[in-house]
Amino acid sequence: MTTTLDAPARPETGDGTLERPPFRRKREPLPIAALWVIVCALIACLFLFPLVMVALTSVKTPAEAVASPPTVFPTQLSFDNFVHLWNAGSGLAVYLGNSLSVSLMTVVFTLVLSTLAGYGLARMPFKRRSLVFLLLLAPMMVPLQALLTPLYVTLLNLHLNDSLLGLAFVYTVSQVPFGTFVMRNAFAAIPAEIEEAAWVDGCGILGGAWRVSLRLVGPGIATVALFAFFTAWNEFLAALVLLSSDDRFTVPVLLQNLTTGKFGTIDWGMLQVGVLVTSIPCIAIFLLLQRYYVEGLLAGSVKS
Known part of the structure; x- marks a missing residue:
């Protein structure tokens, strides 16, 4: 005669269903964790x-x-x-203002274009949508340095050469493909039923996108804004080629002009001060938005 062992009965909840056993995370052995x-x-x-x-x-x-x-600690x-860098040229405050203006314009232009393009590619059904998406991503394979000559001629014809606005347009052109990729994935990760419910309540397509979807893609917006800001803040070659007036230089161009002394010697102290000054805003912004940045990169990677 065979006997069977009954599994221990699980306690029932108030509504008569079985209570789910608590999930216990497997702990790593102490040596591996250390x-x-x-x-x-x-x-x-x-x-x-x-x-x-x-x-x-x-x-x-x-x-x-x-x-x-070299010595590690200063004697x-x-x-x-710091004093020399602050008083250099037209004043460090002017160049920081130029860099900040270009970066903010780039962020705004990139967000507007990338959000509209990403929403259209994720929500609007039209023929050859995949082909249009690939064509928008194609410029990512071409480095910005290879496009400086045609971009310079274009800005010259538009009378935007040697201007911060023209430089912001150039940075926007380089950031829109990546921004479109991120925003398309962010909108695609949102169930379409949420917008359809908003349409039933009286919102149109634009109303549903503005009041519903746009509020759910915050991580994607933060990711695009971070990449656009860091690119415009730190980029050197395009600013060097497209800007010629001293009072319109950005901080990277200023550092290149100031750190070179007689016979090509480099003023390492001033260069390190410039690196420190330009790094502080990037580090602060990244620490504030890093949670949204990671979520934005993972948006749309796994289908629910």
């Missing part, structure tokens, strides 16, 4: 070390900044590099 923490700490130190060296070099005297062998604190 090794993982050590590896992550070493990688973090590897990325933080250049930033720490930039900060230390920025407060060294010019002689100590080019000393050989004498000096803030002359």
